[in-house]
Amino acid sequence: MNAGSPKSQVDTGRPHPARVYDWLLGGKDNYAVDRAVGERLPDLGKRSARQNRAFMHRASAWLAGRGVDQYLDIGTGIPTAPNLHQIVQEINPKARVVYTDNDPIVLRHAEALLFSTAEGATDYIQADVREPEAILDHARGHLDFDRPVAVSLIALMHFIPDGDGPYEITRALLDALAPGSYLMLSHGTFDFHPELEAQITGTYGKGGIELSFRTRDEVARFFDGLDLVEPGLVTGPEWYKDTAAPEPEDNALYAGVARLP
Numbered sequence: 001m002n003a004g005s006p007k008s009q010v011d012t013g014r015p016h017p018a019r020v021y022d023w024l025l026g027g028k029d030n031y032a033v034d035r036a037v038g039e040r041l042p043d044l045g046k047r048s049a050r051q052n053r054a055f056m057h058r059a060s061a062w063l064a065g066r067g068v069d070q071y072l073d074i075g076t077g078i079p080t081a082p083n084l085h086q087i088v089q090e091i092n093p094k095a096r097v098v099y100t101d102n103d104p105i106v107l108r109h110a111e112a113l114l115f116s117t118a119e120g121a122t123d124y125i126q127a128d129v130r131e132p133e134a135i136l137d138h139a140r141g142h143l144d145f146d147r148p149v150a151v152s153l154i155a156l157m158h159f160i161p162d163g164d165g166p167y168e169i170t171r172a173l174l175d176a177l178a179p180g181s182y183l184m185l186s187h188g189t190f191d192f193h194p195e196l197e198a199q200i201t202g203t204y205g206k207g208g209i210e211l212s213f214r215t216r217d218e219v220a221r222f223f224d225g226l227d228l229v230e231p232g233l234v235t236g237p238e239w240y241k242d243t244a245a246p247e248p249e250d251n252a253l254y255a256g257v258a259r260l261p
Helices: 017-024 032-040 043-065 084-091 104-108 132-139 166-175 194-206 216-223
Strands: 070-074 096-101 121-126 150-154 182-188 253-259
Touching: 017 032, 017 043, 017 104, 032 194, 043 084, 043 150, 043 182, 043 253, 070 084, 070 132, 084 096, 096 104, 096 132, 104 121, 121 132, 132 166, 150 166, 166 182, 166 216, 182 216, 216 253
Parallel strands: 070 096, 070 150, 096 121, 150 182
Antiparallel strands: 182 253
């Protein structure tokens, strides 16, 4: 864990996506600046946050049921039980999980993230997804990259503008993995509610957070060269496997899981 990182000081004067997301989920690990962003968002924001979390639960459980026992979760966010490791280790107690986030407040909660089964393992690194090599170097110390790994990018890449190379970052992560690895990704979109674009991007923008929601075709690019798992790239509530269908809801989220051939 990067406890000694110079980035470990929490900036309470600026909102952070992880803390805004925590507020949207009803959490208490946020500050006034984060709540100010969340309170200005339409109700769709809260619904999408909940749908996003539910997608992560379903997708990670399905992957664990398929035998995937290694996970690299980038953009972890503030722990909200059940966390990814709790879901997958309930199915396979030997599963190993490496968490990554760039918000120092997540570091303060790392003990919750590191509470693993005796048979498995969890670890945490404070890092930014824009530093894929640093993340991979750390993860290699805890995961076996000669075997399949599931990379989780949940509601993260829409905070990475095109100028920062979101597709190139994703490819750098995937190129380091063995065949049979997986990408689990969700991403915000205005495809269903273009009328809310100015309000949502403006609200985040006033807090200094650049938002890059993308169209379906633009989100699909993250899965180029991969084999999408059925039902493919769909809205968050439409992605389910081996479970009852979630209630259909209005949303602003695409989600998908794909396998490296």
